[in-house]
Amino acid sequence: MEFELAFIVILQAAFLLSLCSAEKHEDLLPKISPDASPQPFLPFIAPSPMVPFINRTTPKLSGLCSLNFSASESLIETTSYNCWLVLAPVLADVMCCPQLDATLAILLGESSKESGLLALNGTQSKHCLSDLEKILVARGASNELMKICSVRASNLTASSCPIIDVNEFESLVDASKLLVACEKVDPVKECCEQNCQNAILDAATKIALKASEPLTDNSERINDCRSVVHRWLASKLDPSRAKETLRGLTNCNVNRVCPLVFPHMRHIGNSCRDGISNQTGCCLAMENYVSHLQKQSLVTNLQALDCASTMGLKLQKLNVTKNLFSICHISLKDFSIQVASQVSGCLLPSLPSDAIFDNSTGISFTCDLNDNIPAPWPSSSSQSPASSCNKTVRIPALPAAASSQPSLYNEAVNRLVISVLSMVLLILLPLS
Template sequence: MALGYPLSSRLANRRADELIPEISPTAAPEPFLPLLAPSPLTPFANSTIPKLSGLCVLNFTALTNMMVVTSTDCMAAFAPLLANVVCCPQVETTLVILIGQSSKHTNTLALNGSLAAHCLSDFEQILVGQGANDSLSKICSVHSSNLTEGSCPVSDVAEFESTVDSANLLAACGKIDIVNECCEQLCQNAILDAATKLAQKAYNLLSLDGSHVLSDHSTRINDCKSIVLRWLGCKLEPSRAKEVLRGLSNCRINKVCPLKFPNMSHVIEGCGTAISNRTACCSSVENYVSHLQRQSFVTNLQALNCAASLGTKLRKANITQNVYSQCHISLKDFSLQVGTQESGCLLPSLPSDVVFDKSTGVSFLCDLNDNIPAPWPAASQLPASSCNRTVKIPALPAAASGQSSFESKDAKALLCLMVSAALLILM
């Protein structure tokens, strides 16, 4: 069994916001330099071997490497901070592939209620045994019902393949353009088409038995999408399936701002009346943004949406001057602040994983190409879409412009942020 590497109980029991240093959001961020851990983390002893039910049909051993990646992505102290972008998408992807791979032997793309409960429990136990957070179900809103067929009428593999255009689905999703799929939606449209055909069978059955009770159409379609994804998890090699599924999840993730905006009365008061006192205004803006910085890491595209959302709320409160420019607010100010460099970390808009190394600690990728100013929205302006090639956003992160990587002319623009759990213990 692969060994995991836990954070100390002292670190794991500390509140997430206590790990975040007080940093002024107006400081000009510099690219992160790798920080080496003072000492490696201690591996788990045999006493942490999980207690499994023995009733789950999923073959966790066949996906040992993926399970290790998942536990690392959801490492105890970092899981809440990376939940939206890294941890939960990886948890969901791993579960989809596990069920998909098991269908090769069970011939079904769903678990019944009892098996689903046992398998989800076993899944969590294994991850926790390798250092993952012990509240993943709550953090990621995963329930045993997510492993069943839900309201989708088809879960049998043979019936699935006789109902949908399997060849077209595999051609569209067997290998996706991870940069352009979010805009072109070739795979997403194929999945929707397949899910719609599966859902239609429910209405045919209901018409036969004379029932007039129909579940919500969108819910049925979504449940059938889960079945379609599991089928892909069966037909694709696990590493390819992960690339496809994580790419699709990031298309969804990058469309919205995951941050919650608290009451902004102090900002409205400080920046009202045509910003008569710029110092007071910027002080209130910085204080407000500092609260946003305590929530989670966000991607560069999520930061664009967050900047647009906050700016729109301020405009509706009759603050029409560009307070972002006046107060030097950048996109990185909307993401969680880390380390002593007085910088925020914007995660790439493409899928990425956390990496653990016994000598250097925990690391994950930060997209630090330039100190990108937060764009102030024009009146009634919706957040700029990265799919609209005519939209001109200064220094838009490379992946949002359709580039295949985050490389820039300046090598310092993209560095791997080494966040050492051991270093945090000393803070």
């Protein structure tokens, strides 16, 4: 029977040791550690209840950056929440870094209205990136943010793109066509139809070809020019619309790829190949392996679909012929970070979403679990992970309903949930 639940998980994880006496965190670790597996993420770090959720400070800025940070206060605030100190590493791929990239593009786009340029020079870019980092950290973002998202000062420059002057840009590209394609992007259809993406690529290619110096790999220059096109678009759209468009385009790429690292699966192959003589041993090997995947990252529902397909194909190459996902009851949410062994995992919606700050509950975001959708076992003819544009995929980009019913939980469950992870989980259940 389908049902709806909601978890309210408050930023009070300092209660962990006193409230989780039933199970030490070492007990959550699998007994078998696959070689080269990533360092596990144990969500047991959070501020003391006596410390404000966001300990705001006033950073000392360089005074040498031309970007108007104060005019983009709301955008910067959202970025700080998406990249909050504890959650940034596990939200990097799906929420934090896409928001940071969009913020940089919009800041530069807004600046171009005054400067007429869609990029900063090398010196200014260093000051501006440093200033932005200080502002974000002062609002609670991770001080490792630029490292986590691989952002460098050069990302604010033209890099190898030859055109940054707004007037020259608009004389080379079909500006009206670009705006029509990208002004109102359907975040679901765009990922498959790629109308805006193709218009951006066309514009980026045109301005890249104006370079006087050839590159061995012109795709690098086109990619740099793509960033310039994003800034121009941001200058022509309302900041909220620009953010929606840029985040939507990023999520098209995010949802196409499973971000998890799969260490070797030899012990699963040894236990599960052919007829599976020992189903208990086989499923134990599967559970131990999957428990390591669960410590890597929060993933979207479509990423989980790709991850299941990727893992299934790897197992088939080890002569595992049986549907282990079905035999061992592996569902899509098993590929994402788990709050604890007694509580469910979290799949983020495939549409772009943001973390939210509330004075009473702290940082929160939405999880789309769609109940327990079994992980699909790939057919023997499959050559690649499932496509997010596959019309047979029944995981919607936008959940049909959401409700919050904290009264469903007794005190013991609430205490456990409060102690484990700094987030609000809304389990959004299923669509027909």
